[in-house]
Amino acid sequence: MNGFIFDLDGVIVDTAKYHYLAWKNLANSIDIEFTELQNEELKGVSRVKSLEKILAWGNKTISETEFEALMKKKNEEYLNYISTMTSSEILPGVQAFLETIKEANKPIALGSASKNARYILDRVELRPYFDAIVDGNDVSTAKPNPEVFIKAAQTINCQAKECVVFEDSVSGIQAANTAQMYAVGIGEQHILFEAQIVFNDFKSMPSNFITELIKK
Ligand code: B16
Numbered sequence: 001m002n003g004f005i006f007d008l009d010g011v012i013v014d015t016a017k018y019h020y021l022a023w024k025n026l027a028n029s030i031d032i033e034f035t036e037l038q039n040e041e042l043k044g045v046s047r048v049k050s051l052e053k054i055l056a057w058g059n060k061t062i063s064e065t066e067f068e069a070l071m072k073k074k075n076e077e078y079l080n081y082i083s084t085m086t087s088s089e090i091l092p093g094v095q096a097f098l099e100t101i102k103e104a105n106k107p108i109a110l111g112s113a114s115k116n117a118r119y120i121l122d123r124v125e126l127r128p129y130f131d132a133i134v135d136g137n138d139v140s141t142a143k144p145n146p147e148v149f150i151k152a153a154q155t156i157n158c159q160a161k162e163c164v165v166f167e168d169s170v171s172g173i174q175a176a177n178t179a180q181m182y183a184v185g186i187g188e189q190h191i192l193f194e195a196q197i198v199f200n201d202f203k204s205m206p207s208n209f210i211t212e213l214i215k216k
């Protein structure tokens with residue numbers, strides 16, 4: 001593989017827990033129940049689409065102005081949670097894996113739906129590893145549309161078929177598959193079964209898998 005593309009939330013850092021808290025508080029403030037299971041469905045989904053889904057679950061219709069105000073409120077609370085993040089929140093094995101790719105001189109890109117991606121990478125001090133960052137500010141369509149990964153591959157001058165994508169969400173795996181990239185799921189096999197291969201985390205990736213992936 002010649003290009004290594006990483007999703008952010010759920011792959012590099014576990015920000016899903018902060019998204020969950022912020023969405024739950026917001027949903028409850030407008031009398032909508034919000035469960036951890038529903039939060040699963042928001043993984044990889046853009047901020048706008050997430051709020052649309054929550055409102056649909058709660059059978060609520062609101063004005064455009066209210067919608068904008070709720071989006072702003074959710075992000076302010078989320079930013080508050082992530083403002084204290086440090087490198088201790090990098091998921092197991094991620095930094096060592098990034099080091100190995102760097103040593104192999106392969107380009108690394110970020111392909112995230114989040115508009116806060118750059119800020120988070122700075123907080124956890126991983127920004128220097130990335131040759132390209134494509135996030136929610138750079139795309140007009142959300143995963144499962146492959147736009148974010150196609151742009152990331154173009155930015156690092158790699159053919160789609162030479163790229164591997166690391167993803168924790170079903171929509172992200174589908175996006176990678178549509179882009180004809182090699183999709184590696186980070187999470188649970190029964191959820192991410194559409195990926196070519198699934199690992200619980202980077203620490204459980206056998207070293208021969210990594211070596212083969214670099215040579216592939
Ligand atoms: P923000 P990823 C996604 O990031 C999250 O998984 C998803 O839960 C979130 O709603 C989305 O980013 C937008 O995030 O509100 O920060 O713009 O997994 O694609 O890195």
Ligand code: MG
Nearest residue numbers: 007009010168
């Ligand atoms: Mg994710």
